[in-house]
Amino acid sequence: MLGPGKADLLEGIAETGSIAAAGRRMGMSYKRAWSLVETMNAAFREPLVLRSRGGAQGGGAVLTDTGRTVLDHYRRIQQRAAQAVQKDVAAITALMHGGEGNGT
Amino acid sequence: MLGPGKADLLEGIAETGSIAAAGRRMGMSYKRAWSLVETMNAAFREPLVLRSRGGAQGGGAVLTDTGRTVLDHYRRIQQRAAQAVQKDVAAITALMHGGEGNGT
Numbered sequence: 001m002l003g004p005g006k007a008d009l010l011e012g013i014a015e016t017g018s019i020a021a022a023g024r025r026m027g028m029s030y031k032r033a034w035s036l037v038e039t040m041n042a043a044f045r046e047p048l049v050l051r052s053r054g055g056a057q058g059g060g061a062v063l064t065d066t067g068r069t070v071l072d073h074y075r076r077i078q079q080r081a082a083q084a085v086q087k088d089v090a091a092i093t094a095l096m097h098g099g100e101g102n103g104t
Numbered sequence: 105m106l107g108p109g110k111a112d113l114l115e116g117i118a119e120t121g122s123i124a125a126a127g128r129r130m131g132m133s134y135k136r137a138w139s140l141v142e143t144m145n146a147a148f149r150e151p152l153v154l155r156s157r158g159g160a161q162g163g164g165a166v167l168t169d170t171g172r173t174v175l176d177h178y179r180r181i182q183q184r185a186a187q188a189v190q191k192d193v194a195a196i197t198a199l200m201h202g203g204e205g206n207g208t
Contacts, residue, residue, distance in 0.1 A: 001196060044200050066199055073192040084188035088177040092105060095170055096148050 001043070007074045009036055010067055013049055017060040037061075044070070105147070111178045113140055114171055117153055121164040141165075148174070 005026070012022025023033025041047040048067030052060050063071065093099040109130070116126025127137025145151040152171030156164050167175065197203040 001193075001200065042201075045203075046199070070196055070199060073196050077189040077192045077196075080188040080192070081185040084184040085181040088181045088184070089105075092174055092177045092181075095150070095174060096105065099149075 002040070002070065002074055004078075006036055006040055007071060007078075009033060010040075010048060010063060010071045010074075013037075013061050014063045014068070014071070017062065019049070019051075019061045022061075106144070106174065106178055108182075110140055110144055111175060111182075113137060114144075114152060114167060114175045114178075117141075117165050118167045118172070118175070121166065123153070123155075123165045126165075 008026060009022055009028070012025055013019055016022050016025070019033050019037055020030045023030055026033075028036075037049045041049060044066060046066040047064055048070055049061050050064055052062055112130060113126055113132070116129055117123055120126050120129070123137050123141055124134045127134055130137075132140075141153045145153060148170060150170040151168055152174055153165050154168055156166055
């Protein structure tokens with residue numbers, strides 16, 4: 001549904017107000033960034049990203065409320081998953097070469 | 105450290121007693137399966153898989169205690185992660201086309 005790349009792209013759009021700038025800081029072409037946005041917008045019942053035409057900056061992009069909600073859920077998924085598996089990951093790491101420490 | 109492929113391979117070895125058979129049921133060549141086993145064995149301080157030479161079946165493979173421990177931790181990681189993210193995944197799914205149901 002949504003992977004780390006798309007989530008980072010959404011976050012970048014929220015922070016930069018621009019699909020191009022968000023893609024650029026991920027080393028992604030505008031075409032690729034825009035294609036991911038289109039895929040996300042098509043997958044959800046309401047768009048996650050809106051292009052704002054005109055205005056002082058000549059048009060940028062913003063997250064919709066749905067976009068912000070989806071991004072928040074995704075970040076929570078990452079945090080909760082990481083937290084939930086922490087002990088077992090540490091236990092595996094401790095059995096590996098170079099894993100004598102605290103599991104980092 | 106360990107992904108779903110390697111974990112499934114370990115489980116297959118535990119169930120079939122054979123690297124070749126475990127790989128085969130994953131559509132993997134013996135060479136590839138053995139290479140993954142070697143990578144795992146090298147990454148951990150004790151091997152995860154031992155080849156048992158000879159015996160009635162002419163040599164197979166078994167998980168060591170470490171191998172079983174690692175596999176158990178990995179399965180717990182998968183279960184706990186899935187459980188931890190369940191609500192947020194359902195929330196995202198409900199916002200998607202075709203996601204009107206219970207998030208499945």
